[in-house]
Amino acid sequence: MNKLKSRKVLIDGKIIPASIFIENGKISEIKDYSEEAEDFGELVIIPGIVDTHVHINEPGRTEWEGFETATKSAAAGGITTLVDMPLNSSPVTTSKKNFDIKLEAAKGKLWVDCGFYGGAVSDNINELKELCDSGVLGIKSFMIDSGLDEFKFVSESDLRNALAIMKDFDLPLLVHAEIFTNSEKGIANSFSDFVKYRPHEMEDEAIKILIKLCKEFNVHIHIVHLSSADSLDQIRKAKSEGLNLTVETCPHYLYFNAEDIPQDDARFKCTPPIRNKENNEKLWEALEDGTIDMIASDHSPCTHDLKARKFSDAWGGIASLQVSFPAVWTKAKERGIGIDKVSEWMSLNTSKLVGLDNYIGTIEKGKYADFTIFNSEESFIVEPDSLHHKNKISAYHHEKLFGKVHTVFSNGEKIFNEGKFSAEPKGKIILRNN
Secondary structure, three states, X not given: OEEEEEEEEEEOOEEEEEEEEEEOOEEEEEEOOOOOOEEOOOOEEEEOEEEEEEOOOOOOOOOOOOXXXXXXXXXXXXXXXXXXOOOOOOOOOOOHHHHHHHHHHHOOXXXXXXXXXXXXXXXXXXXXXXXXXXXXXXXXXXXXXXXXXXXXXXXXXXXXXXXXXXXXXXXXXXXXXXXXXXXXXXXXXXXXXXXXXXXXXXXXXXXXXXXXXXHHHOOOEXXXXXXXXXXXXXXXXXXXXXXXXXXXXXXXXXXOOHHXXXXXXXXHOOOOOOOOHHHHXXXXXXXXHOOOOEEOOOEOOOOHHHHHOOHHHOOOOEOOOOOHHHHHHHHHHHOOOOHHHHHHHHHHHHHHXXXXXXXXXXXXXXXXXXXXXEEEEEEEEOOHHHOOOOOOOOXXXXXXXXXXXXXXXXXXXXXXXXXXXXXXXXXXXXXXXX
16 A cells, blocks of 8 residues: 655645555545655645647657657656547547557557547548547547648538537547638748737637537537637637537647747747737636636647748647646746646546546545645756657747646556656556446
């Protein structure tokens, strides 16, 4: 039996002194701090972070990232469970056959637990039922070009066809919500051009369609990586009507502001784009009032040469897996937001999204013993060499962040401690209803 304790443990939304007893990978008892146990003193023990938006890219593009490097980075950043997107791997996860290939590729390489999404594209409607029944935790679609020819974007008609199948499964449809409007178009040779050519309206109009479909089909639709604060009013209205609509935003939309980003620095290029400070303040307010449910990294790495191209041709994606939790905590701390809210956004609500909240997401008896143990006041500088990502390029280089992760437990075992990893990867593959 493992036992650990701290004067600062997050239980039932409050920080209290407590001891945690672990048997067979699960929490067996929560007792008073006076118990004899491994003592973490003033370090804060919270539920392991659950990141439900990660692009691992294996198989097929392991020069971008792979299961071993992604999950190792996750562990170092306090993430104990992640969910892999159906792209940018090759083959993309749009059929059971391709899903089986991905599962085989993941075996023996996981430092943390890993679930998977399937994809709904314009040409896989005949594969979708079998894919939904294969163990995926959700289905992902793009309403705009994904950047990969093999993962085609969907029309409203395609979404209707997919939802007609998905309504028989208890799975969320996750959607990249941008569509081209009548807004100005052009070649984005700088960051400000990029923001101009990916305006708020592209998100707002796409979300309008998704709300309509959510109401019509009575299914769970999840809007990934919201950056447009202009969409918040229609989201609030939809939620007030009881629609099963959830929304995530990402650390980079909460940490960076467009005004501060160098014009030619493609490390900050992502879709939808990082917007201005006024917009991003509203995202924080929407998190606090519950309009936005959660925060996920959208870790989207690539090789150095794909980011080193001229801005218009550079890959759009931000690598952040290892620093997403400290980045959010840093800005939350500045705003006087407690770790209870951050944990709700990054552990509890993300676990609910993928149907895992009966097993993880909070510290309570019977749940898996997944813990992130960190110093809420200790700062560190993000140096490229400290990142375990396959490619070290990141928008967070040289940023001063708070919330240094010291120790991570997964399934009751210490997998990361003071900068060192356990002897071997022991993460589990997570399948729906298994």
